[in-house]
Amino acid sequence: MIDFELSEGDKALVDEAREQALLARKYARFYDKNENVVPPRELEEAIGRPDPFEQRLDMDGQISGKAIVEALLHMEMFRGDVVPLRVPKISLGNYVLESVGSPEQIERWGKSRIAIGITEPGAGSDPSRVTTTAIYDEARDEWVINGEKIFITYAEDADAVMLFARAKGADGNFSLTTFLVEKGTPGFTVGPQVKKMGIRGEDTAGLVFQDCRLPSFNHVKANFKTVFEVFNFSRPIVAAFGLGTSRALLDFTLEKLAEVEIVPEYSSGLAGRSAIVDRLLELEAEYEAAWLCVVRAKWLEDKRGGVKVEASTAKAMGGMASRRITQGCLELLGNFSLTEAELAEKWFRDARISDIYEGPGEVQRLIIARSLLGYSQKDLR
Structure with a gap:
């Protein structure tokens, strides 16, 4: 049975994360106004302070669960600002590598920060429509990549990107798979920072691949299913982002x-x-209802691994709650919601994305409906 009472270990980590979040908040307006400036991986206030995300990995028996605590820490982190004292050491591409990469690939890139490149100008939220291609050059044992990706988190700061592309097989047919593309690879360029409504301090840019050649070793060989299983772990975290920002605005409104x-x-x-x-x-x-959805999804993850429907429920509920809560707070605040002297209007803008990226609420509801009704993706198109 799930128990919502935090352990002493949970509380210690959450308290440290909250302190760090408040320290990071002083940079909020600077990065909001200077979105072309990519924040450092570690702000100076982080020096000498522990990393709660790292600490939790060595606290078996002292915390409620690594996944639960991860969500709680992200809530506290975003309660401060989009820009934390420390940027997470890994990204979604790392999870794909750990899931399907060979021992040799993990040995080579396991300590790199790996962004994930899925979204494209013409594909939007439907990854089955990805048009980036990978053609195998048998004479040189290389893959030739051509295509474009947009709205990629950590595009500029990451060491590499896990690229989702259509690979042409020996039979001439195309299938979706992944490639690891390191920074500095000829033919691979990162675009300028995207001008955004909110989360302006988060590194977001486009990627372009023009006759980008990769050795066959860089073919990580994940398929559509294995790539998107990663989102079962990350979607509740995105909901936690939004709830953390919403909590900050709700607390400010109460004050x-x-x-x-x-x-x-x-x-x-x-x-x-x-x-x-x-x-x-x-x-x-x-x-509180959305918080419970997030914590339940992460509790189930601790018990039996990634859960698809519960993760989508957490994402749908968390995103919707973040949107409604921040809108409601602005309505209650009146003039305080209109001035840049306070962070209220910024938190409103920052929270909006949590209902959009990593699958908007509508997509999450389709995933839930398919599971409940036993329909395939084709049935609900």
Whole structure:
């Protein structure tokens, strides 16, 4: 049975993450205003401080679970800002490598930060429409890559990218698979930082491949299924991002309302509450419901590995809650939501993406529907 009481180990890690998040918050407006500046992997305030994400890996028996704590730490991290004291050492491409890479490939690239390159200008949220091609040159034992990717997280800072492409087999047919492309490879270029509504401090750019030649060793050989199993681990984390930002704005809203003596009374009945307090309680309830979805998905992951439907539920609920909570807070804050003297408007912009990237809410609901109704992807097109 799931237990939502945090252990002492959980609390210690969460408290450290919260302290670090508040230290990082002072950089929030700078990176929001200077989105062409890619943040360093470690801000100066991180020096001498432990890394809670690393600590949890050696705390078996002291924490509720590595996956649960990972989600809680990400919530605290984004409660500070999009730019943390330390950028995570790995990205989605690392999970693909660990899942299907050969021992030799893992030995070579296991310590690199590997972005993942899936999204394309004409494919959007449908990876089955990827058009980037990989043609095998038998005479040179190389693959020739041509194509373009957009909205790639850590595009500039990553050491390499795990590229999702259509490879032409010996029979002339194309199939989806992955290749590891290292920075500095001829024919591989990274575009400028994307101008975004929110999360401007997050490294996001496009990738271009023009006759980019890779040795056959760089063919990691993941397929459509194995690549997208990775998202069962990451989608609840994206929801955690949004909830962390939402919590920051919700706390700020509570503080500002308290200054004018509006404080929620959780025990009072409907008749005894003002419309503002009633709205606050609705936002708090939505936050807690989404929080429970995220924690449950990660609890199941700790128990039996990645879970598809629960991960999509967490992503759909977390993204929707983040959007609704931040919108509701702005409505309650009034003038405080319009000024750059506070971070409220920034948190609103930052939270919006959590309902879009790594599969928008509509896509998550399709995944859930297929599972519940027993339909195939083709049935629900």
